[in-house]
Amino acid sequence: MNNITQLAFWKHLVTPNNYSYSKIPDLSGKIAIVTGANSGLGYATTVALAAQGAHVFLACRNKQRAEDAIERAKVEIKETYPSTTAVGNMEFLELDLNDMRKARESARLFSEKGLPLHILINNSGIMATPFELSADGIETQFAVNHMGHFVFTLGLLDRLKESQPSRIVVLSSMVHEMVPRGGIAFDKLNDPNAMSTMTRYGQSKLANLLFARALAHRLDNEKVYVNIAHPGYVDSNLANRTGESYGGFVGKLSTITPKVFGMKPKEGALTQLYLATSPEIEDQDVRGRYFIPIAKEIQPSSYGRDVELQEKLWTFSENLVKEKIGA
Helix, strand or coil: CHHHHCCCHHHHHCCCCCCCHHHCCCCCCCEEEEECCCCHHHHHHHHHHHHCCCEEEEEECCHHHHHHHHHHHHHHHHHHCCCCCCCCCEEEEECCCCCHHHHHHHHHHHHCCCCCCCEEEECCCCCCCCCCECCCCCEHHHHHHHHHHHHHHHHHHHHHHHCCCEEEEEECCHHHHCCCCCCCCHHHCCCCCCCCHHHHHHHHHHHHHHHHHHHHHHCCCCCEEEEEECCCCECCCCCCCHHHHHCHHHHHHHHHHHHHHCECHHHHCHHHHHHHHCHHHHHCCCCCCEEECCCEEECCCCCCCCHHHHHHHHHHHHHHHHHHHCC
16 A cells, blocks of 8 residues: 555556455444435445445435435345345434534434444535535535534544544545645635635645544544545536536536546445445554545645644634534
8 A cells, every 4th residue: 555655646547446345344233424425425335335234324414315315225225235135224314514513413413322433424515616604604615524524523533432443534635735825724714705616625625634634643542543535536416506606607517527527426435435444444554544546545735744734724623613603
């Protein structure tokens, strides 16, 4: 793995994939939460985990969509894995990442179930949305992609520690390199004119990466393995509001081009499934590292490796939580 780490990004296009569905181990007895699990990458991840016996909570805003996804998943598992006899349970867990108070409440409600938690996959996200403010008055891409997951993850941390060995997978993006000067414009988060919507997205994805690395450092003495995945260019509904930001032509392109050039969600989900399930993560003590498709490690950007910046973000995020919803 270490020799792959130093390769330039383009070389990964010609190196063999490092994970497949056949390598996912039996997950009977494991409990997982997948955010944004009703569609795209989250849905594909849910199907794969449940097919191997994991009890999966679909952490989503909309109960009906989650329950529809569960019914689709049951059918898909039966058709795709006909020999599977121990399909894991799938349940809805209400989660609104646009509201930190609701994110905290979601973590509390799960913890009150008294169940262990072995796998947390922070999959949900939004991209290139028009400038808006969250329920807490925070620019929405930063709020949903970073702050909501920050609150939700920390609210589940005791359960993850109690259940170790456990995994936390944080989705970032190669777009974490497309950020304002300094990496994160802390003093301009809510300035609608400070940066483009894609730069705001890149900033939120850098925040995901920095948060994961800071958390991995804090869990260095625990068997809680935190790592970061860039899923690749995937045919999903992530960019479904791009047209509102850039106009109808770009909106149409953002819908068409992933279908032509993008990976299907089932393929794109393999990198996060690797980090969530592969025995290599524990055997090789993989922590705070960044992977691209499929399950290939590379170094993040210089901002992504900046320890001072990750600690600044952590303190900023803690203070923002205290300011908006209390300690």
